[in-house]
Amino acid sequence: MGTLQSLDKQYVAGTYARFPVEIVRGEGSIVYDTEGKEYIDLGSGIGVTAFGIADKAWQAAVIAQLSLVQHTSNLYYTEPCAKLAEALCAKTGLKKVFFGNSGAEANECAIKVARKYAAEKKGPEYNVIVTLKNSFHGRTLTTLAATGQEHYHELFQPLTPGFVHLEAGDLQEFEEILANYKVAGILMECIQGEGGVNVVDGDFIRGVAALCEKNDVVLMIDEVQTGNGRTGKFYAYMHYGITPDVVTTAKGLGGGLPIGACILGEKVQNVLGFGDHGSTYGGNPIASAGACNVISRIDDALLREVAEKGEFLKRFFTDLPGVKSVSGMGLMVGIETEKPAGEVVKACMAKGVLCLTAKSKVRLLPALNIPMEQLQKAAEIIRSVIAE
């Protein structure tokens, strides 16, 4: 074992099962390890490096800001933060943005907004947040409570109370929950990422949106993984013709720097007032400058490309020997293989392709601008591993 790996094992908290590979540099969707071995990257740092590694335009935006001012605190105005908020509102039609530094923080903010809105409108007993079974919303105690997967909960009781988990697709159960609990809001992914790249049924999503509107319940869509062009629309909810009250996002937004955003629609735009929420780093100028660059490049042409590459992947893997099913949208693809997904990922790595798992599936989240030749080459390598 290299010294770096033993150093990391000795001193870094053991929360991650790392692969025995040290990535030292890259260019776009190609990365290199210490031995100079080349990999095609279909994971993009779990959907974060939206335009790949060391992308020139993103780098230029970040470096330009880095040479001006790196941090001021939220006591003062900075341009990248305000411009980024404007851009996100222009893309969504929503009204205001709160910035944090991660997906979990974006969801924390959303939950606070839903609770405050309901408390003021209906009374403080209206504090229940509904989330879906098999969802993933983050690792803080409150977003863990939101996460509808028991195995994440076990060792960390008591979690934040007030969460009820609903079976995805069961609109009648949602109606029953609305009748039986004092509900403030519902938080859900349109495609469950960590839960196994499960596309949530469109009629259910539209039905939930209609019930939220009817009952004045805050509709929060978690676009941490599905957002910022990933599924072939700017945000995944845009496939369904709904208007959420709150959209949370992170991952691809920063292109590789930590940033999270909680975007507030008309109904809740003024719920947060002075002192209600805050984050020392939130809206950091460097992260925001990088994010402005990312957002400015997610145009219709890019989204079409993402959709086409996604169609290619789905066509390529559907009905292949060793493949049980293919799910996802755009460049968020889950492949259910006969072999254990972990084994497939390991064997792909040995052959020069980085991919992810999600539950029992192999998960692909390549950079949005991955060149078609690289995508094709990587797909062929995965095919050879799956069929072996």
Ligand SMILES: *Cc1c(COP(=O)(O)O)cnc(C)c1O
């Ligand atoms: C990754 C993820 C989160 C948590 O984001 P962090 O930045 O790790 O806090 C929340 N929701 C979804 C859907 C995610 O995929």
